[in-house]
Amino acid sequence: MKDQSAGYLANHMARLFARGLTARIKPLGLTTGTFPALLELWEKDGLTQKELVVRLDIEQATMANTLARMERDGLIFRKKDVGDGRVQRVWLTDHARDLRGPAIQAARAENAAALSGLSEVEQSQFITLMQKVIAARQPKDATVTA
């Protein structure tokens, strides 16, 4: 029944991933919710909240709360944009920068462990299929379907 439902399986799988990653990054003082934002910020600092929202497909309110926790925990600080008083730019603290290596290491380890039941070929098939499912849902930019 439920084990044939893609949605149920997706939810269950995501929970298993989250449990695993939570355990691995807890020693670093990190939680799963901050991880996507950190990935973006490690690539490039000084993004606006809006930019993070778009890149990560997270609601604005969720991101605002996540950033508030990250600020509280000394991972980031926010500074008003000089040109536009509405914009808050997000900058990493040195501490957050230091966590990049071990955090990415932990994520890789979790991914490897989670996929250890699949062959090499299956693993890349799996990634590709998830990418396809996600891509099919992304609102095609200029395709004014309405």
Place this chain on the structure above:
Amino acid sequence: MKDQSAGYLANHMARLFARGLTARIKPLGLTTGTFPALLELWEKDGLTQKELVVRLDIEQATMANTLARMERDGLIFRKKDVGDGRVQRVWLTDHARDLRGPAIQAARAENAAALSGLSEVEQSQFITLMQKVIAARQPKDATVTA
């Protein structure tokens, strides 16, 4: 980067599924969290909380809260087991029973929509791969690995 990470993709995909299902079952007065429990209870009533916890791989505390909401919303009621005073058995209300058809219909529709970017073959591959990933994490019952 993140689009190659199985964990990130799993999380993103699960959020997309949840968004879709949320919208579809809102008219029924249902939310996503109750869905797994309902699936079990539609199959067979009078389960204990413990049984639901095991079947759905959800923490006990989470299930207790979910059942509390379901009771509040008139989907279930709980009655003490006659033989064991600790056990609460969960029973569906008539209203919850009536929702079975349309709810399952909504879930099927969401699954179909979400997988519409995949071919038939890819869809069953995808299901199989998710099942494998999940199965690899299930604590093999009698395999006392410790």
Place this chain on the structure above:
DNA sequence: TATCATTGCATAGCAAGCTATTCAAGTGGT
């Protein structure tokens, strides 16, 4: 039988997701 351990459930408190609402800052049109 009195005590101790286990088992089933509830509660507290937090993270991470969401919608809806509010507010301040910019932008455009007249």
Place this chain on the structure above:
DNA sequence: ACCACTTGAATAGCTTGCTATGCAATGATA
């Protein structure tokens, strides 16, 4: 210059997940 609209962010309030703790009922044992 003024008013209306838009845009970026914050806040309130909810669900759904988690860990940690407490508590009552049961089971086991000295």
